[in-house]
Amino acid sequence: MKKLLMIAMMAFGVAVNAQEGELNVGGTIGLPVGDSSNANVTGAIEANYLFKVSEDFKVGPAVSYLHFQQDGADAAFLPLAAATRYQLDDKFILGADLGYGIGVRPSGATSGFYYRPMVGYQLTNKITLHADYTGVALDGVNASTIGIGGTYSFSL
Secondary structure (H helix, E strand, C coil): CHHHHHHHHHHHHHHHHHCCCEEEEEEEEEEEEHHHCCCCEEEEEEEEEEEECCCCEEEEEEEEEEEEECCCCCEEEEEEEEEEEEECCCCEEEEEEEEEEEEEECCCCCCEEEEEEEEEEECCCCEEEEEEEEEEECCCCEEEEEEEEEEEEEEC
16 A cells, blocks of 8 residues: 555656646545445645646646545545646536545555545636535445535645
8 A cells, every 4th residue: 555655656757847836735524425424524635737728728747645534434535636627717617536535544444435525716817715515436335425615726
């Protein structure tokens, strides 16, 4: 697991140094839904590095940590994904992250397909508020949450 995490961080670092773009860091708090409704609350921290494809469209690598707090045994995932963002107008953004959610908690946790559609509202050029639906599709069940959060952007 440590080797996989190191490889992911190095790949993220290489992508960041490869060309100019935008580094976004942020977090989300959410309510578990569906198969995860037995959890109390969820939280996530995230980082992505987006490259401009066109004036309104950006893509890049994303990494996050998704935590489901439950009575007893918490669950957590380390999603590695490709992020896309589309600027609808001056303030609204549509986006999606697609990738693989590595189960990190409890020990030996199941991993699966990670998805996160979102809509955002830019308060400033640097600060965006967003609402999202996050899920990790596991063997026959989905660990999912509906959340709100924010990101701060650094132009590099």
